[in-house]
Every structure is written in structure tokens, then in C-alpha cells.
Amino acid sequence: MAFFPASLENLIDKFASLPGVGKKSAQRLAFHMLSLSNQEAEAFADAITHAKHSVHFCRVCQNFTEDDICGICASDRRDHSVICVVSEPRDVLSIERGREYNGTYHVLHGVLSPMSHVGPEDIKIKELLARVAEGEVEEVIMATNPDTEGEATALYLSRLLKPFEVKVSRLAYGIPVGSNLEFADDATLNRAIEGRTEM
């Protein structure tokens, strides 16, 4: 039932193709776009084109960057002997927010997922192995999400890394700081007990 003008229907379809945006929201977003000034709408379109053209993967860590090598990989104030492996660029942001970690990252851009047909060649694994093979890396920290696929990916990587004789570690599991034992699920509580540390 195409009822709006074709170019508006097209814009609605485009918004509806975005993750988590339903038909109704897509309509609202398209209407909003029409309510913007020409300049604002143009700026929006330009932002897409510009980001798409200038952002690519860092040659080293595969995080988003506009340069050949990202700021973290290029910095001599970071510890290049440690690599923290994450699945998505937003995870880098999360860890950086903690202002504690001073090593480098490696962004896999996904996790192994047989169900979604994501195999080892679909994520940035060989780039990680190449970095480790250069010999400067001493420790690789697995920081994939603590779910089935994240776990499987971490395990798979740790096996691949065995021959290089680097230390491979995993983020600690446990009760979130500031939360309540009462609300922790069983799996988390069991892991917290297993991973208990001496005081």
C-alpha cells in the first residue's frame, strides 16, 4: 500500500532497514527528516557519506580509524606488549572508559557463530595471529562477551595462540561492583566463588 510519495516511501524503507527500527519508527524518522531544513537534511546525508568514505579499519588493531593506524596503536604511551581482544569497536570504548587499561586492542568484528555461519575466516583472527607472530606481544587478554559464542571464540583463539608461547588471559567473571548478591544469577555467583581471590 504505497500511499506516500515514492521518494518518501523509499526513505521510510531505508530507515526501516536499520537494525531495531520498525515500520512506525521509520515513518516517524522519515517525517522528522522532512521537517528539517534543507541544510540540516543535507548535513545528515553528508555525515553518512563522509563517515562511510573516511572511516576504515586500523591496519594493526582493526578498530575504526580515519588514519592508516589508529590513535591507540600509534601512541608510544600505550603498552604494545599487551593486546586486549574484543569483538566490537564499542567494546574498546567500554574498556577505555575505565581509564585503567593501558595496552592495545584487537577488534575481531564479530564472534565465531556456527548458527549464523560466522567462521574463523569471517572475523579478524589472522590479523591477530600476524601481530602475535611478530614477537613483541607478551600477553593477550580475551575480552569477548561472557556468552556462549564469546566464550567459544576466546577458547578457539587461546588454542591458536598456544604455539606462540604468549600469556593468554581472560577477563574475570564475578559479581558486578555495586550490585547485590541477591540479584546475581546462579552462573555468575558460581563463577565468582570459583574465581575468589585471597584478601
Place this chain on the structure above:
Amino acid sequence: MAFFPASLENLIDKFASLPGVGKKSAQRLAFHMLSLSNQEAEAFADAITHAKHSVHFCRVCQNFTEDDICGICASDRRDHSVICVVSEPRDVLSIERGREYNGTYHVLHGVLSPMSHVGPEDIKIKELLARVAEGEVEEVIMATNPDTEGEATALYLSRLLKPFEVKVSRLAYGIPVGSNLEFADDATLNRAIEGRTEM
């Protein structure tokens, strides 16, 4: 805390400026945009520019159109003596979905709202009066939403239309078809009783 490349941060900000899109969703949408092929991203940007350039208001009813006059206003199969007044273009879609109404529309693009500083000159009222003043219109149906602002707008318009001696009507209030008396709120039930019709 700008951490992503500037053009990506800019794109995230743009998405975050959309109604109902928070910072996290904006990030997800921007990342999705980067994951598209160059062609797909370009098509998205073009859809915005194209819609913004080609869609404007119908000279008669103020609904969205790419032409001078929209399909409904230009059709000789519609009854041009009846105008249904709605607040938004999406309301036209809702009424058309019913396949019952055969008159024309008038889109106000808003409702009177003193709280949001929307006055009579901010919505398409004078365009409606101009249409009625031409003398061919016999009935104006108020189909603004049955909330305080929609009601006030309908009442205000009906007073403005008095001098033109056209019939002014209001959509019927009542129990939604297929719903349950048990779940109808008091105001709706009272309106349904007031507006009861003979069988």
C-alpha cells in the same frame, strides 16, 4: 569523550538527534551504516537528499506530495465537497486504510498547543479557510486526535468555520470495534453512552 574517529562521532551525533533515538541506538545505527557497502550507504544518503528535495506540501490539502497537487486532490473520483481535517500526514494513511472515506483531506501539520507555543498561524489553518471560502465545500469533518489539544483545535476550527455555513462534524467517540467494555476507560464509556445511536 570523543573516542571514535571524528566523522563517525559526527554520524553518531546525527542519529542521536533523531526523535526517540538515544546515544546507544545512535551508535548501533552508525556502526550499521559503516557495515553497509559503499553503494548501500550512498543510497541511504541519496534517499534523504532526494526525499527532502522532491517532497513538499500539496498546494490544496497540505499533505506530502511530489507534485503540485497530491493524488487525492487531483482525483475526480473523490468527493471534493467533503474535507476531513487531520493533524498529521500519517492520519491520512490511517483513514485511507479503512477504504470507506471518499472525500478529500486537509493536513494541519500540528495542533494548537499553547504549552508548546503552537498558535493558529503555526499550523495550516488559513489554507483550510481559503479552501472552504471557495464555496464548493459542504462538510468539514474534524478528525484530530481525541486528546485535549486535538479537541481544542477542532473546537477552534469549528468556530472559525461558522460564518461559511458549512456542516462541521466530528469523528464519533466510542468503544473500539472488537474491544471489550471491561477495558474501556470511563471517559470513552461515557462518550459512547452519550453518542448512542438508535438500532
